[in-house]
Amino acid sequence: MTTPRRTSRRAAPPRAVFWRRRALLLLVPLLLCAGAVVLLRGDGGEAERVALGRAYVRAWQHGDYAAMHALLTPAARRATPAARFAHLHRTALRIATAPRIGPADDVSASEHAVRLRLRVPTHAFGSVAATLTLPLDDGDAPRVRWSPQLVFPGLRHGERLSARTRLAPRASLLAADGSVLAAGPERAPDAAVADVAGQTVGVLGEPEPARLLALQARGVPSTAAVGLNGLERALDDRLTGTPGGELLAGRRVLAQRLPSAPAAVTTTIVPSVVRAAADALAGRPGGAVAVDPRDGAVLGFAGTPFSGLGPPGSTFKILTLVAALESSAATEESTYPYEQQALLGGAPLQNANGERCGGTLVESFAHSCNSVFAPLGVAAGPQRLAAVAERFGFNAPSDLGGAATSAFPATGSDDDPLAVGSNAIGQGKVVASALQMASVATTIARDGVRPRLTVDAAAAPAPPRRATTPAVARVVQRAMRAVVEDGTGGAAAIDGVPVAGKTGTAELRATQTCPPEEVEAGTCTDEDDPTDTDAWFVAYAPAGGGGGDDDGDTPRVAVGVVLSGSGAGGETAAPVARELLLAALAQQDDGDGPAPQPDR
Template sequence: MLAFAAGAVLGGRHVPSSERLAERFAAAWQRGDLAAMYALTDARAAGRTLRSFARAYRDAEVTATGIQVRFGDAQDGGGNVFTLPAAVATRAFGTVRTELRVPVTEIEGEPRVAWSTTLVFPGLHEGERLHRRTGLPARAPLLARDRTPMARGADDDAQAVSTAAASIVGQLGPIPADRAEALRAEGVPADAQVGISGLERILDDELRGEPGGVLLAGSRTLASRPPKAAAAVRSTISLKVQQAALDALAGRLGGVVAMRPHGGEVLAAAGIPLSGLQPPGSTFKIITVTAGLEAKVTSPRKAYPVQTEATLEGVPLENANGESCGGTLVQSFAHSCNSVFAPLGAELGAERLVDAAKRFGFDEAVGIPGAATPTIPPADEIGDDLAVGSSAIGQGRVQATALAMAGVAATIALDGRRPRPTFLYGERRGTVRATSPRVAHQVQRMMEAVVVYGTGVSAAIPGVKVAGKTGTAELEDTRKAPAEETAPSPATPTTTVPEPPNTDAWFVGYAPAGKARRPRVAVGVLLVRAGAGGGVAAPVARQVISAAL
């Protein structure tokens, strides 16, 4: 009975096998199933491979800036050709409304689509080639967060309104090779000028507006739409904080970034805070102590011996300047004791350390054009206890940017939720849970101690509770080479040239800290080969935090 009923329904409309073939071909096209489309055609018999077949469709889709295609029911067009109404949604030309003509042939008694290049896009006739002419609208003005103009549009990228704006606006230029295919699919002309650095690059999609032009089948117009300019784009940058970051950086090689913990809005980015990957040094101890507290291998009141070094795998790891260091975990964190944190990392093990780092954003793309990804080696590639201990104090093969480490500080500020940074005002990219509020509060108290009596006292601001962590990352082996057996000749004049420090200076932190106050700014400071974090980077952070508050 069920079979009879089904047969009665289907029998209501007899569909010839050739018509069903045309509809199956169109349905596979709607799904984007190129292999299924290929199997329904005579293309293989004609010597066309699936690879070249797929390439033809992808080229047509890119040319048309296609997003989606929809087909109606097939109709017999006569001469073993079936027509289907088609609607192709495109980025640059609106919706192309036309029809698809599907010719059918037979191979060994089985119907097959008689394939030719006219089938790569609906509406093509024999001998026609799909092509386009596109253009961009005038580039939108770029604004600071207070709506002050930073760059005025199309050809004005060199006309930033202030030194602070000029430092971050960036430039326009020819399309880079690695973006050519993606921009072509958007409808951007090959000779267009696009953002290649700074905010012009980061916010290029918003500033560029919508391409427009004419989509052509041979000499016939299939669809057209004029380019559409974007409204003025408001960035997250505070020109006041940006100027403070520039002044504090003072032309030195490095990066300074300030961001709102809530929402991840970047207030300032001076130097190389997005692209400058360096070992983060002791700022990474924020992650190490978080992992230790989570695993319950340590606690704030746990006491550690006061010593100048710790030995892992027979190799001594010294505290900065060989100083004696230890006490409670809080005191050890405040004074940045390698003699405590390297063994703590080894006790944790590579798997737990790497897992914590990933929750804080390591090995995850930042989602901002031009921003480098902070990295830590896979747990099974780090190595022995010495390598794990070195990683735990931000050395070894650990690499981060000032932006990434500012995000680590902001995560503690937000009770363990990691914000995703943005340069577009009003954009909300959400947060990721990195650790529990309880652990974040414990780490916050340790970061407060760093600024009150530890290595980061130079970041203190009267009347403001600041939480922070210094870092002094070694860039090369600091062990002294043995003295030369042969002394230089007294007759040979010698000139002593001071060498730059072999350490990067770091500071990350936020303010106001404490349960009762909502944190308003988090900072990351990196100064390459500049010395110690507490003496060099912490004062920079103080200036930027003060300006942001």
Template sequence: MNDRQGRSGQSRGRAPARQAPARRAGSAAQRRRRTVAVVVFVAGAASFGGGLVVGAAHVPQERTLVERFAAAWSRGDYAAMYRDLSAASRDRFTREQFSAAYRTARETATAVTLRTGEVREQDGSYVVPVVVRTRIFGTITRPMTLPVEGEGEDARIAWGREHAFPGLTPGAKLRRETRMPPRADILARDNTPLATGPDRTSDVPDVAINVVGRVGEAPAERRDELRERGWPSDATVGLNGLERALDIQLAGTPGGTLRAGDTVLARTEPRAAAPVRTSISIPVERAAVTALADRLGGVVAIAPRTGEVLAFAGIAFSGLQPPGSTMKIITVTGGLEQGIADLSSSYPVETFTTLEGVELENANGEACGGTLTQVFAESCNSVFAPMGAQLGAEKLVDIAERFGFNRQPDIPGAAIPTIPAAGEIGDALAVGSSAIGQGRVQATALTMGTVAATIGLRGRRPRLSLLYDERQRAAPTTRVTRTEVARTVEKLMLAVVREGTGTLAAIPGVKVAGKTGTAELETTKRCEPTEENNPESCSDEADPTDTDAWFSAYAPAGEPEVAVGVMLVRAGAGGDTAAPVARQVIQAALDR
């Protein structure tokens, strides 16, 4: 319930205000300190929200205080709660200590919501209905007594740590003991077992070994997340592959005991999850593994319309590398959006361009120029580095982020693709280098497969999933660029495979749209002989281990059934080595 709902809800169904009872005579000390027992009933919970009925005219100020304190607790407003503590309580506990006590109790109990109702007077005390739900321990119903110190305007809550959670007593600590259920089985999209039982055995070990991944002790970066979920510190978790990406679905729900000191507040049994049917296609996965062979790299295949990941191999999710000229898909999208380029644009034939006084060569120093279609098909650095510089850092970063850079991928555990913030990229040379996938730009095969899928879906980025959807519904999408821009980029990508650097990805009778990438890890610039009359002192032969090979593609253009991202570490030119890998995976996906 939001604050507005809480306040409006407080005015409905209130009994007529009672006249404040006459005070009994007492000593001055008794009048200065009066303890009012406030009983709070709590019912099991998950986060903090809700509201109380606020007192009206003639309501004792002590009651108003309790209502205000409980309402603030409902919405997790610890600062407001702290303001209502007595001076002695504030002397004993800082605001940070006070807030930490509630947050720790909430995490320990795996609390998700806490709602409070109307305060009612009962036998000289105030009863506050509180509904709390927990992720693991179900419903907890217990009264809590809140002491009120002072009278009238001087009334304040005399707070102790035992008031951080119902059932606690002075000196007692809230603690839990949890245990995990058996891990769920993993199935392929055709229900073939990929990992079953505690030993994670499979009927297709050649496929399973490449996608299932490993389980083990939780890495340090996940411990806070898992503790909040209520998992025990010694829980076995997924470390990579499907075990990591589907960890939450496979783990089930922990069970255990919640105690306040020696008192048991709740006890539940672990609940195992049902077998998890994934989106993995066995024939496509085998094609990806076979095509990658024993090379270091990553391959991913995506069904663009549903967002399902059909296959992945190697370091498809984790291998961050400069994406090279596959980044030009993003750069030309920005150029088309801003009117910097269109299909009628033409460019001079050049072997290099100069930015900030530094020469940026085309691959192997080749002469390159012509129409936009031609320079994209031949992947001219001499065109797209200046285009990026003209686009500018701010717009280049914006379009890259729309395609998925600098955001957590949809696949849990996958590495985040990055491009520096606009103010951090640097000068025109750095922006131009980023526009051609060099500099400090980093991506994975998953990243560039998603970029291809986005163009294939006419500029809409699909939400990816490793779970099979029996109804094969269209995935939710995010608009990245205009439809007409994506159609133009598709025409450019078709030319790459038809007549440019990506012809080895061509499939007879299939319209394959793609883009090659050759990312320099070291300089590939042709050198000059250092010894006069000795040409052997400098070899013009390129070292293929100086570059990563990339290919980003989808097919068939117009109604894409598959999008792929391929990255091969230190494997030469993308058109020579990555494009044939993509062709094999695309063919398998179309044949499945």
């Protein structure tokens, strides 16, 4: 008997089970999509937190504290207003001697924070590597929950940033010939150049408050004695070397470095030139300085040529002549009537001693005619005068640290014709130092190119700056030669050497009280009182071509001289300039001192 074959069959699932299975099959794609959404939201949140951290550090790098502050939570912004926030960060950078925060090398984010690995360059402690952890509140968008330890990378809760800095012994100062001008804690010179050191070195002491913050930002201790004037001030950065010490987070050391001892600094100062300046001044108040136009090296000085400011008088007519030529208010062929005075806005401005003055443009310059150059300043305009003055170095810090800033009044401050005309002849509100006016002479000697002045023999050459065109400068060169050859500056003449110069007699008080007609009639005279005027003279020699190879006539020395309360520039300052020119030219002929760099 054959057994019947059976087919295996599963019982059909109950209806409820069937629909549950079907619902699960439909739900799986939905759950996968939802999971993707969750994952995407997580990835997007992390990317947003990383972007926030990078934006925060970028703003910090650029000192944009307002942008940083905008990335804080509302509560943090209320607790630390923007001005306070910026002040805290600036203070931290100054304590750390850091000019800026470095970029973020590595960035990672968790759900409630972003971590950034930073390197902070500092002057005193080297490069500081630290981690900055920014706590975040998400809300609609992540924001930084700022607290004071975030003011500098590496600080922990409750820690404050502080520093202990120190310097190595101050470097020695050497003259161009290697003789010691100042050395050791006592800043003692070699006996043979003690007189030169007394004129040039300057003193050490406590800095003025305005300078203190900048020094501390470099890592100079607040108790350190620094250069206050002279070479000690001009070369202070070189002489102090690189500070060292410890950067502290509470009691923890974040970074440390030993101070670096500076090498001796050789200056451009030539002892024989300094002695000539001091001998020519003969103890009179004022200043004298000599510069090599070829490279801007200061060869020597005495008195206060860096710090003494006063009206430069007619030496400023060099710049007025530049402005008149540039604006076409005058040409070398221009001529002018002989007059005792000019009327500017109806007010008279007289020539010196009420004399009649005029002729060609060069003759008017050679005889320093106020009646010509005050109206030329008005014709050129206050804007042009100010622009020329600034191209020649006015209204900007000097190339030499600590030197006073010469100033020309801003346009719009007082632009009536009498004020403009007074400024154009170096009176009014114009003030300058002998160093600045020596730089003016140097620039004309260089065919309108202004070299960077320096007292550091090892300084890398800095690019010069063009102040006017060669064509304009050459007209001024011819006019300045006429001053010495045929005008008010004859006392500066040197046999066999062409000299270009300009006199200045700057009134300190009103010295002209007689009307011109009474002066001419002899019924009234203005008695000379030399204490009422500063005597000025600027010059350069040899007064040949300004640029190119040294052919024997290329200018090698420029000088600026001012004698306070000492009468007329042609009578008292010009002879001082002559002695300074002679000494500097002799030094170069003898090969004493630094070899000049090629013309740039």
